[in-house]
Amino acid sequence: MTISASSIVGRYSGQSQCTGDGVSLENRYWAGAVAIDLCYSIHYSDPFGGDLSPVSLSLLMLSMAASHSPCLRTCPPKAAYVHIPFCRRRCFYCDFPISVMGDSRRGETSRTVRQYVAWLQREIAATPPGPPLRTIFFGGGTPSLLDGSQLAMLLRSLRCRFGVEPGVEISVEMDPGTFTLEQLQHYRQLGVTRVSLGVQSFQNEQLQACGRTHRRAQIEQAIGWLQAVNLPSWSLDLISGLPGQTLASWQETLTEAIAHGSPHLSVYDLTLEPGTAFDRWYRPGQGPLPSDETTAAMYRLTQQLLVAAGYQHYEISNYAQPGHSCRHNRVYWQNRPYYGFGMGATSYVHGQRVSRPRTRRQYYGWVEQYEAQGGRHKEPLTSRQDQVLETLMLGLRLAEGVAIAPLIPLAGTSLVSILARCLRPYIDKGWVLIDGDKDDTITADSRIRLRDPEGFLMSNTILTALFAALTPAPQSCPQS
Ligand code: SF4
Numbered sequence: 001m002t003i004s005a006s007s008i009v010g011r012y013s014g015q016s017q018c019t020g021d022g023v024s025l026e027n028r029y030w031a032g033a034v035a036i037d038l039c040y041s042i043h044y045s046d047p048f049g050g051d052l053s054p055v056s057l058s059l060l061m062l063s064m065a066a067s068h069s070p071c072l073r074t075c076p077p078k079a080a081y082v083h084i085p086f087c088r089r090r091c092f093y094c095d096f097p098i099s100v101m102g103d104s105r106r107g108e109t110s111r112t113v114r115q116y117v118a119w120l121q122r123e124i125a126a127t128p129p130g131p132p133l134r135t136i137f138f139g140g141g142t143p144s145l146l147d148g149s150q151l152a153m154l155l156r157s158l159r160c161r162f163g164v165e166p167g168v169e170i171s172v173e174m175d176p177g178t179f180t181l182e183q184l185q186h187y188r189q190l191g192v193t194r195v196s197l198g199v200q201s202f203q204n205e206q207l208q209a210c211g212r213t214h215r216r217a218q219i220e221q222a223i224g225w226l227q228a229v230n231l232p233s234w235s236l237d238l239i240s241g242l243p244g245q246t247l248a249s250w251q252e253t254l255t256e257a258i259a260h261g262s263p264h265l266s267v268y269d270l271t272l273e274p275g276t277a278f279d280r281w282y283r284p285g286q287g288p289l290p291s292d293e294t295t296a297a298m299y300r301l302t303q304q305l306l307v308a309a310g311y312q313h314y315e316i317s318n319y320a321q322p323g324h325s326c327r328h329n330r331v332y333w334q335n336r337p338y339y340g341f342g343m344g345a346t347s348y349v350h351g352q353r354v355s356r357p358r359t360r361r362q363y364y365g366w367v368e369q370y371e372a373q374g375g376r377h378k379e380p381l382t383s384r385q386d387q388v389l390e391t392l393m394l395g396l397r398l399a400e401g402v403a404i405a406p407l408i409p410l411a412g413t414s415l416v417s418i419l420a421r422c423l424r425p426y427i428d429k430g431w432v433l434i435d436g437d438k439d440d441t442i443t444a445d446s447r448i449r450l451r452d453p454e455g456f457l458m459s460n461t462i463l464t465a466l467f468a469a470l471t472p473a474p475q476s477c478p479q480s
Contacts (some may be wrong), residue, residue, distance in 0.1 A: 077349055078134040078165070079331040080158055082120065083342030084143040085360075086113055088178065092211035092281075095273035097344045097358035098141050103213065108147035112360075116343075117150050119364050123341050124157040126371045130339075132163035135328035137171045142198075144174035148186030155190055169193050169327045176218035181225045188229045194326070195226055195234045196266070201242060202256045209243045209288075211277070223260050233324045235264035240298040242270055243278075243288040250298045251305070258309045263324040267302050268317050269295055296457060303453040316397045316456045333398050335391045351381040384410045389470055393463050401435070401449025408444055411470075416444055422469035423448065426462050431455035 085098045086107070099112065107113040136158060138151070146154075151172070158164070171194040172187060184195075197219075201207055204215050226234045236257050240250055257265055270289070272279045285292045303313055311319035315333060318326065331338050340347035343363040346355045354377045357363045370377075382390070388411045395402030407415055420442040426432040427440065431454055436446035450456050 075337055076130040077337040077339050077347075078131060079137070079328055079336070079338040080133050080135070080162070081137045081139060081328075081338060081340045081345055081347075082143075082154060082158075083139055083141065083340070083345040084146060085116075085141040085343050086110075086145050087140070087142045088145070088175075088213045089211060092209075092277040093270060093273065095276050096141065099360070101145065106147065107145045107150050113145070113150070116360060117146070117153060119367055120154060120342055121157045123367045123370065124154075124161050126367070126375045127161060127339065127341075128375045130162050132165045133158060133168060134165050135169040135171070135331065136164070137328040139173050141173075142175050142178055143172050144179040144183070148183055148190065151187060151192075152190050164191075171196060171326065171328055173198065174222070175214060176222040177214035179222070181228065184225050184229050188231070193232045195231055196264075196326075197222055197226065197234065197236050199236045199257070200239045201245070202253045203245075203249055206242045206245060206249070210239075223262075227261075233263050235266055235324075235326070236260070236262040237266045237268070239268050239270050240302065241290055241295045243282065245290055245298075247290075247294060247297055247301065251301060254302060254305050258305065264318070264320045264326065265306060265311065266318050267306075269299065299457055300453050303456075312399070313452050313456075314399050316450075316459060330398075333394045335387070335394050348382075349377075352377050352379045353382055354379050385471070388415070389467065392466055392470070396448070396450055396459065396463065396466075399449065399452060401433075401447050403447045404442065405444055413444065416442055418469050419448070419466075422465050423462070426455070426458070426465070429458075431458050431462060 085096070086101050087094075087098045088101060088103055090098065090100055101110060101113075107117075136155070138146075138154075143151075155170070168191070170190075170192045172192050173196045174184075175198045187195075199219050200210060200212060202216055202219065207215055223236075238253060238257060270278075272282060272284055282289050285295075290298070302319075306319045307313060311321060312325070313319050314325045315329070318329070320326075337348050337350070339349060340354070340356070342356065343360055344356055344358045346353060348354075357366050388407050391407060392402055404416060404419065423432050423442065427434065431451055433449050433451050433455070434440060434442055434446050435449065436443055442448065450459055450462065455462070
């Protein structure tokens with residue numbers, strides 16, 4: 001089996017959430033401004049060699065028990081993602097598989113949405129039961145187009161199938177101008193604890209340039225409502241690198257976000273996705289888009305202003321006041337298992353990564369087949385090689401980085417020397433930091449992490465090198 005390296009972004013990124021800004025986690029994977037285009041063939045021969053010995057198996061169990069290790073095939077998911085693929089209009093930078101509903105229709109008045117919710121419930125009901133959920137995330141699309149009663153139906157399905165732990169985190173992505181105070185109050189009554197508000201910018205001209213349906217007045221109103229209903233946590237999602245955006249206007253947006261007291265901020269760099277209007281109109285780094293130097297300066301400025309304002313830069317693109325990091329998204333970054341329900345959603349359950357079809361019609365057919373198969377998937381188990389790569393590439397997004405020890409049973413002790421060799425130039429530049437007994441040397445007991453902000457900014461380069469080092473050399477195709 002071969003994959004192209006351009007697909008590693010999607011494969012290693014967990015869920016493709018929108019957070020209302022249309023820049024999927026897939027595309028946010030590389031924090032650097034430069035798009036990656038490796039043409040690499042990976043052959044599924046195991047570069048680490050051999051099966052797991054009983055010794056390495058017990059090491060694995062020990063290390064998993066002792067740390068936030070990659071939770072492998074045996075761990076049941078305690079996180080669920082539910083995808084709601086409806087939006088008022090399509091934003092100019094968005095390549096998500098969504099249905100455009102127009103400016104007047106809402107979930108409760110749309111037969112299409114009602115039908116989709118029913119299919120989602122069928123998929124949830126067909127899934128084998130598991131332990132109570134710790135986090136639930138409604139992403140899109142625009143989940144706030146769902147009426148409270150529709151959200152209630154989906155939550156009821158999840159509670160019936162899995163139950164929820166006390167203190168469950170229930171997040172909903174909401175867009176300004178797509179919900180009312182009464183609706184938000186209803187969501188709160190249903191147990192929603194966290195809202196991710198798709199603001200993107202506080203400047204009307206930038207919102208207009210992106211094709212967003214809301215304007216600043218709606219943002220102000222929506223934030224007022226979030227504060228009024230006493231949500232335990234909420235986030236504002238912002239995009240840097242928009243057309244016409246300058247360092248000064250970006251600073252204004254950040255300053256406003258801080259002034260509103262948002263407990264959490266997600267800050268993404270614009271990506272030009274193939275097939276989008278922006279991709280037709282613009283070229284990266286060329287006007288009216290900011291230059292690469294300016295977007296890098298925006299990243300540094302963001303880190304500087306938000307850390308000074310008391311935020312922890314806990315992930316490449318995410319900042320939180322203490323206690324407000326997103327527990328659900330941490331599941332992806334720590335490469336732990338999760339359910340994914342809905343059109344286009346990905347799940348990672350019992351070692352199988354499963355992607356659902358990206359059109360409604362195909363998704364409905366997929367659910368019927370899933371029911372007929374008794375809630376089982378046919379996808380292969382994730383290989384040990386992929387588990388190691390995924391854990392490193394996702395974990396290095398986090399400020400705390402990745403511990404090496406839990407990966408040794410999967411990769412063998414040779415992993416230490418491979419990492420030491422591959423990362424040496426970046427350690428010397430100060431982009432990669434080593435925590436452990438020997439400060440500057442990677443050992444099995446080390447934890448590696450990227451320096452904030454320079455290491456995060458260069459993560460594209462570093463992760464590309466890691467990917468190449470941890471996969472076998474390309475092999476030429478056999479001649480026919
Ligand atoms: S079209 Fe919908 S999914 Fe895409 S960015 Fe806009 S709000 Fe998000």
